[in-house]
Amino acid sequence: MPSLGDLVHDWHRGVQAVARGDWGCALRLFSGDPDPPAKMCFNLGCVHLLAGDPEAALRAFDQAVTKDTCMAVGFFQRGVANFQLERFQEALSDFRLALAQLRGNAAIDYTQLGLRFKLKTWEVLFNVGAAQCALGLWAEAAGSLEEALCKGPEGTREDLHAALAQVQKQATLQLRQVPRGEVFRPHRRYVEHLEPVDFLGKAKVVSSAIPDDHLQGSRPQQRQKPCMEQVGKHIPPGLPVAGSPEPSPSEDPSGTRVVAAGGPESLVTVTVQCAFTLALKVPWGAGLPHLRTLLSQALPLQAQHGQLSYRDPSHEARWVALPGEEALQGAWRDTAASRGGLQLQCRAAGSRPVLYQAVAQHNYCAQGPEDLDLRQGDMVDVLCAVDPAWLEGHCDGRIGIFPKCFVVPAGWSM
Numbered sequence: 001m002p003s004l005g006d007l008v009h010d011w012h013r014g015v016q017a018v019a020r021g022d023w024g025c026a027l028r029l030f031s032g033d034p035d036p037p038a039k040m041c042f043n044l045g046c047v048h049l050l051a052g053d054p055e056a057a058l059r060a061f062d063q064a065v066t067k068d069t070c071m072a073v074g075f076f077q078r079g080v081a082n083f084q085l086e087r088f089q090e091a092l093s094d095f096r097l098a099l100a101q102l103r104g105n106a107a108i109d110y111t112q113l114g115l116r117f118k119l120k121t122w123e124v125l126f127n128v129g130a131a132q133c134a135l136g137l138w139a140e141a142a143g144s145l146e147e148a149l150c151k152g153p154e155g156t157r158e159d160l161h162a163a164l165a166q167v168q169k170q171a172t173l174q175l176r177q178v179p180r181g182e183v184f185r186p187h188r189r190y191v192e193h194l195e196p197v198d199f200l201g202k203a204k205v206v207s208s209a210i211p212d213d214h215l216q217g218s219r220p221q222q223r224q225k226p227c228m229e230q231v232g233k234h235i236p237p238g239l240p241v242a243g244s245p246e247p248s249p250s251e252d253p254s255g256t257r258v259v260a261a262g263g264p265e266s267l268v269t270v271t272v273q274c275a276f277t278l279a280l281k282v283p284w285g286a287g288l289p290h291l292r293t294l295l296s297q298a299l300p301l302q303a304q305h306g307q308l309s310y311r312d313p314s315h316e317a318r319w320v321a322l323p324g325e326e327a328l329q330g331a332w333r334d335t336a337a338s339r340g341g342l343q344l345q346c347r348a349a350g351s352r353p354v355l356y357q358a359v360a361q362h363n364y365c366a367q368g369p370e371d372l373d374l375r376q377g378d379m380v381d382v383l384c385a386v387d388p389a390w391l392e393g394h395c396d397g398r399i400g401i402f403p404k405c406f407v408v409p410a411g412w413s414m
Helices: 004-019 023-030 038-050 054-067 072-084 088-102 121-134 138-151 154-168 188-192 288-298 325-334
Strands: 107-109 118-120 202-207 227-231 267-273 277-283 307-311 319-321 343-347 356-360 379-387 390-395 398-403 407-409
Touching (some): 004 023, 004 038, 038 054, 054 072, 072 118, 072 121, 088 121, 121 138, 121 154, 277 288, 288 325, 319 325, 379 398
Antiparallel strands (some): 107 118, 267 277, 307 319, 307 343, 356 379, 379 390
């Protein structure tokens, strides 16, 4: 079974294939997950429509709305597939289901969920009218377009009046759908961590202490250390880098530092679980200050001061807290012979302050293990802002992240 990283990688490459119009490649990459989430099923349906296969698109959209019964845009696109197959009654039913999932709102903006599309009520009503035209229900179609006129913004009035005139002449309408080439994209947080990150950078020779040396050949009789510059991410002052000497035992306040048989320059990979899994290259036996300095470059601010634990190699389901340097050095010893190496977990310590309370305005189905499922009306304790578009919160004993646009502060009216 493919790993989460492999699935995200294929998802990202599939989006790139859609952008260049390679439908076959996109379908192959989107089909890699044996149990695809609703977003991936939606993507498959959109690509099948682009490839001219509405029957396959219909099956994919069926899967999408079965996995996420609140996906209004899934019902909308399934209606498009049914319409292309001349199943006009089924198309009309799908457009009405999409309208029901809008729950009286003017629109649902899917941008923060990865789809650059805003599903608007007036567009769904337009498609309802188009399906009614195809069924010969001209009076009902005119009523749907008049309702769309009431709900549409000022800039759409001219087009809607023209469509209404067509219906009065008993002429059919062209469906509206998700723009060509638009599919759900993986969140940028996942994409940014697809490639391994070298936090220490690579060294290069920029000058030599040997006179008239043009960095060619060697002079063993005048062996001197060249000046070095660190290339890559900025290293904060005091951060040990590969090749630099570890503190001597007299400089280690705990007196418990473990040194590998291969010397202090021996680098190993340490995996750290937080909101995502991260691989760090660190000297074997590195101390807590070193690990926290590396974590501070990659993980959110709140994770820098969280409780570190390590996975017990003799019992993989057990995580052992690392309260201090001595415990960490014990963890290095315990995992020395482990195939998985040292695996850390960073979780916030103690109770966290609640910034404010918010009320869920829409259902949100978790798309990853770190997401928080929400149902309309849920009261959420907001713990922090992950970025301008996402919040982290607590609800019914669960902690996770969710789109900011799905909630409003408690006490606000919509």
